[in-house]
Amino acid sequence: MVMSIDEPLWNININSNNDEFDIEEMAFGLPPINDEAKQIVDRLIKEEMELILQESSQNNLNNLLKGYLQQFDANNQLLTNTNYQSSLASKHEKDVAQNVTLEKLDFNRYSNFPVDEAKTEADVNGVTDQLRVVMEYANSAVINAELMDKFKQESWQKYIESFQGYKQRLEKEVEKAQRELEELNKRKRERTNHANSMTSPLIEKRDELFNKNVALLAELKKLSSNSSIKM
Numbered sequence: 001m002v003m004s005i006d007e008p009l010w011n012i013n014i015n016s017n018n019d020e021f022d023i024e025e026m027a028f029g030l031p032p033i034n035d036e037a038k039q040i041v042d043r044l045i046k047e048e049m050e051l052i053l054q055e056s057s058q059n060n061l062n063n064l065l066k067g068y069l070q071q072f073d074a075n076n077q078l079l080t081n082t083n084y085q086s087s088l089a090s091k092h093e094k095d096v097a098q099n100v101t102l103e104k105l106d107f108n109r110y111s112n113f114p115v116d117e118a119k120t121e122a123d124v125n126g127v128t129d130q131l132r133v134v135m136e137y138a139n140s141a142v143i144n145a146e147l148m149d150k151f152k153q154e155s156w157q158k159y160i161e162s163f164q165g166y167k168q169r170l171e172k173e174v175e176k177a178q179r180e181l182e183e184l185n186k187r188k189r190e191r192t193n194h195a196n197s198m199t200s201p202l203i204e205k206r207d208e209l210f211n212k213n214v215a216l217l218a219e220l221k222k223l224s225s226n227s228s229i230k231m
Helices: 024-028 035-055 061-067 087-095 121-150 151-231
Strands: 013-016 018-021
Touching: 121 151
Parallel strands: none
Antiparallel strands: 013 018
C-alpha cells in the first residue's frame, strides 16, 4: 500500500531488515504535544517529508521509508556521502581527530543571555543551571495543565469528592456535638429534679413553721391585751 504524505506519521510502519517499528508505540516515549502545537508540528513534518522526497530518487513514501537506513553500515556508522561530509558533525569529527582546539563561545553574541564579560565560568554554569530549573518547572506546569485539560472532568469529580468527605466528617462532628449537648441537658434536668425533690420538703416545712409562728404571735398579742385590761 502506498503511503500519502498527508497521512499521519504515527500510522506509518518503518520496515528495515524485515523488522517493523511501530511509530505509534515509539511516540509514547516522546514529550507530549499540545493541540495548539500539533497542527504546526504536522505541517513541519509534511514539509520535511516533501523536501526529502524531492531530494531523493524515490517516487513514493513507501520506497523512501524502506531504504532510509541504507546510509548506515552494520556498525551504525554514517557512510561517506556529500551531505555528511559537508555537515558540521563531519567538521567536528575531523577537528577531534586532528586535536584542533575548539573556539570558546562568544557570549556577546547572546544579548538576551544574563551574562556579562566580568562573569566567571562558574557563574555562567550557575545561571545555566538556574535557567534549566526554570525550564523544567515551566515544562512541568505545561504538562500538568495538559493533563488537567485532558482529565478535567475526572479531576473535578475527585476535587468535589474530597469536599464531600469533608462534609461527611463535619456532619458526623455536628451529630456528635448534638448528642453531647442532649446528654448535658439531660444530666442538667436530672440534677434540677433531684435538687427540687430535696428542697421541696424543706420549703413546705419552712412554710408550716412560718404559719405556726404567725399564729403564735397572734395568740401572744391576745394574751398581752387581756392582761393589760385586767390590770
